[in-house]
Amino acid sequence: MELQDIDLNLLVVFNELLRQRRVSAVATSLGISQPAISNALNRLRKVLGDELFLRTSKGMVPTPFAETLAEPIGYALGTIHNTLNVTPEFDPASTSRAFTIAMTDIGEIYFLPGLMKRLALVAPGITISTVRDQSDTLRDEMERGAVDLAIGFLPDLKTAFFQRRLFRQRYVCLFRKGHPFAESGLTMKSFLNAEHVSIIAEGTGHGMVDTAIQRAGVQRNVRLRVPHFVAVGHIVQETDLIAVVPEAYAARTLAPFDLLSAPCPVRIPDITVNVLWHARNHREPSNQWLRQLVFDEFAV
Structure with missing residues (x-):
């Protein structure tokens, strides 16, 4: 006999009958009707070719064949139950993950x-x-x-x-402290007149910055394009180029590179x-x- 030849739920009924010896008690324990328990037992009898349980005044008594099956089936069901209900532990203090x-x-x-x-x-x-x-x-x-x-x-x-x-964050403009914007402030006019470094950041959501600016009808004067943000602080520190960057990046680069930031005059959607x-x-x-x-x- 192969496992696919038998409904494993029948073995659950078998195991409960061994334990409780009464159809009514098994029905209550498994949350199904007594006729369903009887039907399951009849199906199991046909599959295994044995009566398995005999009805007596003391309840359902297992046959000798059923008694030989009791221990291995109980062990197998217990192993399956424990495996499915195990909760793996994770100890961060001792792991080398x-x-x-x-x-x-x-x-x-x-x-x-x-x-x-x-x-x-x-x-x-x-x-x-x-x-x-x-x-x-x-x-x-x-x-x-x-x-x-x-x-x-x-x-x-x-x-x-x-x-x-x-968190949510907005985009801001980044420029050096000695930049003319430090005195005059950043307006739409000065934003258009400024020379920009544009960050491509291909494959990320930051590519929508150029799209948002273009949709606003604004044409930036882009003098430099770089594929990522890592060099932007160095570039802006030494030039009059400005950059449109996420506020989180600005927060980490203002002090180390002696930079300033200002709200972007072009409306760019906040990012999450x-x-x-x-x-x-x-x-x-x-x-x-x-x-x-x-x-x-x-x-x-």
């Missing part, structure tokens, strides 16, 4: 100092690797478990993904920065712990 988090260079600048400082206190054995959060490849990497979490503005990750909002994970990791204890730590540390 390695996590991979997808984020942009802005994310590395904004999140990693605080995250690594926190991990040093509560989970010193954990190591972190980062990869770029370009949505065209990130979906596949998270589906196969190569990336544990993603942090950022990733509107394309929807189906099969969960997310929690960390989320922590995201794939459904495959939704109940995985270490993933649950890390994303909660990120939320506790950075959510506003």
